[in-house]
Amino acid sequence: MANHVDRILEQWHSEKPDLDVSPMAVIGRLTRAAVAVESRLAKTFARHALDSASFDVLATLLRSGAPYRIAPVELARDAMISTSAVAQRLNKLETRGLVSREANPNDGRGTLVALTESGRELIEAALPDHVETEHAIIATLSVEEQANLAVLLQRIHEAACS
Amino acid sequence: MANHVDRILEQWHSEKPDLDVSPMAVIGRLTRAAVAVESRLAKTFARHALDSASFDVLATLLRSGAPYRIAPVELARDAMISTSAVAQRLNKLETRGLVSREANPNDGRGTLVALTESGRELIEAALPDHVETEHAIIATLSVEEQANLAVLLQRIHEAACS
DNA sequence: TATTGTTATACTCTATAACTATA
DNA sequence: TATAGTTATAGAGTATAACAATA
Numbered sequence: 001m002a003n004h005v006d007r008i009l010e011q012w013h014s015e016k017p018d019l020d021v022s023p024m025a026v027i028g029r030l031t032r033a034a035v036a037v038e039s040r041l042a043k044t045f046a047r048h049a050l051d052s053a054s055f056d057v058l059a060t061l062l063r064s065g066a067p068y069r070i071a072p073v074e075l076a077r078d079a080m081i082s083t084s085a086v087a088q089r090l091n092k093l094e095t096r097g098l099v100s101r102e103a104n105p106n107d108g109r110g111t112l113v114a115l116t117e118s119g120r121e122l123i124e125a126a127l128p129d130h131v132e133t134e135h136a137i138i139a140t141l142s143v144e145e146q147a148n149l150a151v152l153l154q155r156i157h158e159a160a161c162s
Numbered sequence: 163m164a165n166h167v168d169r170i171l172e173q174w175h176s177e178k179p180d181l182d183v184s185p186m187a188v189i190g191r192l193t194r195a196a197v198a199v200e201s202r203l204a205k206t207f208a209r210h211a212l213d214s215a216s217f218d219v220l221a222t223l224l225r226s227g228a229p230y231r232i233a234p235v236e237l238a239r240d241a242m243i244s245t246s247a248v249a250q251r252l253n254k255l256e257t258r259g260l261v262s263r264e265a266n267p268n269d270g271r272g273t274l275v276a277l278t279e280s281g282r283e284l285i286e287a288a289l290p291d292h293v294e295t296e297h298a299i300i301a302t303l304s305v306e307e308q309a310n311l312a313v314l315l316q317r318i319h320e321a322a323c324s
Numbered sequence: 325t326a327t328t329g330t331t332a333t334a335c336t337c338t339a340t341a342a343c344t345a346t347a
Numbered sequence: 348t349a350t351a352g353t354t355a356t357a358g359a360g361t362a363t364a365a366c367a368a369t370a
Contacts, residue, residue: 003316011225019289023296026308027199029315034196036322037189053337063173073351082339087353089337101352109346109351127181134185140321141314146188149314152307153191154165159302160198215360235328247361249330271328271369 005029030156037137044133048126053079053089055130058098058123061115068115071104075113098122167191192318199299206295210288215241215251217292220260220285223277230277233266237275260284 104110260281266272
């Protein structure tokens with residue numbers, strides 16, 4: 001089965017033979033692979049009544065270690081979104097009792113987002129399931145191929161940001 | 163400069179030493195690379211008063227070749243979105259005079275989306291600029307590395323869909 | 325009956341602006 | 348003055364459902 005990206009390249013070759021569209025072979029596959037992976041991961045999140053954004057907040061709190069408390073501004077930097085977007089994500093999680101907000105003892109302006117017992121249980125249950133899904137996706141690659149892919153993606157990332 | 167993904171892996175290692183989080187090294191970088199690339203491409207699209215979705219529709223029409231006419235249902239399959247989402251994208255493009263809708267002579271139920279003169283000019287101008295941006299991003303990789311990366315991404319894509 | 329296409333509607337996610345409070 | 352955080356608001360994008368028309 002010829003894949004989608006190949007068909008697109010063939011179309012460009014007949015329509016614009018002088019245009020070097022070879023970058024699309026990589027970037028087209030990068031985009032599609034990322035979409036497919038996100039979609040697959042979303043299914044695992046949904047099994048735990050989570051979406052990608054909520055999982056991200058809870059996982060960030062969990063991996064920060066005890067006492068599982070982070071300032072919203074940290075979460076915003078981490079996820080590269082506005083502090084307003086963070087506040088709205090937190091509202092949803094707080095309504096569900098998965099996180100709570102406390103005053104920051106070191107900064108009167110600040111807040112600390114805390115993982116509740118219920119939030120802790122949920123993310124502890126979802127995490128191994130998530131890792132297993134990721135494992136299933138990359139298991140088709142050997143360890144060397146995985147390392148190679150990570151390096152190439154890192155370089156693409158840096159090139160895109162420069 | 164240690165990168166973000168490495169920091170996340172280190173945190174997991176201290177917090178959950180028994181969990182094999184090695185898949186995150188690949189999938190984390192895949193997601194972040196895709197986001198960075200999309201963001202970079204968006205800047206080029208914006209210079210031509212386009213967004214990714216609009217560019218996609220116009221480019222699909224252009225590479226289909228003369229007479230530059232496609233049924234909406236084809237566009238939906240291509241972009242993997244609902245026909246309703248296509249209709250709404252087309253409304254925007256039609257308002258701007260970049261595409262027009264005609265009756266499909268072969269199917270009374272159907273419509274053909276046609277690239278207008280104005281739409282043709284716009285996409286012909288944006289395309290080389292877009293390809294140049296993609297070229298700038300992947301130029302850090304040798305031809306062999308590009309081919310290798312494409313193969314690895316293809317396999318990740320297939321694994322994620324299975 | 326199934327397919328094509330559109331609109332109305334609602335939902336989600338986000339950023340901007342305005343505001344409060346503290347550093 | 349700058350920073351932290353929240354809410355109100357508006358905008359973009361999407362899918363679902365309802366509908367009309369043709370196969």
